[in-house]
Structures are given as structure tokens and as C-alpha cells.
Amino acid sequence: MTSRPKPERPRSRRSTGGGGRAAFFKHDVTSEADWEAACTRAVEEFGALDILVNNAGMGDIKPIEETTLAEWDRTVAIDQTGVFLGMKAAAGHLKKSQHATVINISSIFGTSGGFGVSPAYHAAKGAVRTLTKNVALHWASDGVRVNSVHPGFIATPILEQSRDTPIWDGMTALTPMGRLGRPEDIAAGVAYLASDDAAFITGLELYIDGGYMAR
Secondary structure, X not given: OOOOXXXXXXXXXXXXXXXXXXXXXXXXXXXHHHHHHHHHHHHXXXXXXXXXXXXXXXXXXXXXXXXXXXXXXXXXXXXXXXXXXXXXXXXXXXXXXXXXXXXXXXXXXXXXOOOOOOHHHHHHHHHHHHHHHHHHHHHHHHOOEEEEEEEOOEOOHHHHHHOOOHHHHHHXXXXXXXXXXXXXXXXXXXXXXXXXXXXXXXOOEEEEOOXXXXX
């Protein structure tokens, strides 16, 4: 008989800058064991788990004919299965909270066909959109709110390489407000949904996209 080794506890870093208290744990969102360990450590550090934001993600740009099964599986594992595992691992802790809320980061491409490429990304983000509503209904009577945020084109470091190129200009042209969003725009929406000001909101799709989906 053999036994499986216990999963390594996530390493942590702590910060108290700005008057708040934060801790960082490294974990693989595609690993159920890592999720369970991360949730346990969060409760150990802060005494409870009130807010879960599923934000890890990756993209792809190939059309369906060129997307390999391995590429599909990798994108879906991170963008879709990671959200499922996060909510599953956090469920028991969230139900003990009086202010429990989950915010899942989807995308405008979880609702639209985008540019006809990135099939795994679109499929995964669309699944996050529907999974959010499904769990919102399931947990509504438990006092756990579950909502999704759908960013448009956001000027994050990953897009900096396209600044002053036709790609950047194209994303700007497709955004009715005439500019790319800022990370702060997304953070503000997440902060609202996480707050008690949104106490009667669950199953919502919040689009922060400069009007992209209104076209």
C-alpha cells in the first residue's frame, strides 16, 4: 500500500502597506488540492473567507482549425475549470460568512463571437458566464452572492506590446467611448459587487467595456 504525499502548503507573502493587511499565496488554479490549501490558508490568516474573485486567465488567438487539443485543454483548464474549482473549494467557508460574495471574471468574448478566433477562450468565458448564474441560483438561499464581470479591451501590461500598432488602434475603434479601459475600471466594478452596497445583486453580468456590447 502506498500513500499520496500531502500537497505542499502554498508559500505566502504578507503586506500591511496602506493600512490594510494582505497575504499572497502561490497556487495552480487547475489543481483541486492547491485550491483547498489556499482557502484553508486564507481562513488561517484572516479568520474567515468572505470574498472570492476568480481572476486567473489566459488567452489564445488561433482559429479553430489551428487550435490543438492540448491548447484547448490548457485554456479551458485555467479559464473555466479553475473557476469551478475555486467556487467548489470555497463553498463551505463562504456559507459561514454573513457577507459572502463571488465575482467571476468573464469577458465580452464570453457573450459575443469576437473576431472568430480564440475558440477555447470564448467557450471557457461563455461557460463562466452561465456557471455564475447556475451557482448564483443554487447559493441564493445560503446568502452567497455570485456575479460575473465582463471586461472589454483593457490597457494592461499584456497589451502594451500592441500600443501604437493597428491592433491597438483597432481595439480603440471598436470601443464606442474611444479609448481602452484601465485596470482601475475593472477593480471599481469588482469592489462594488464585493461590497454590501450590492447586497441584493446576484447572477448579474456586469459589462465594463466602454460600450462595446451595446453596439
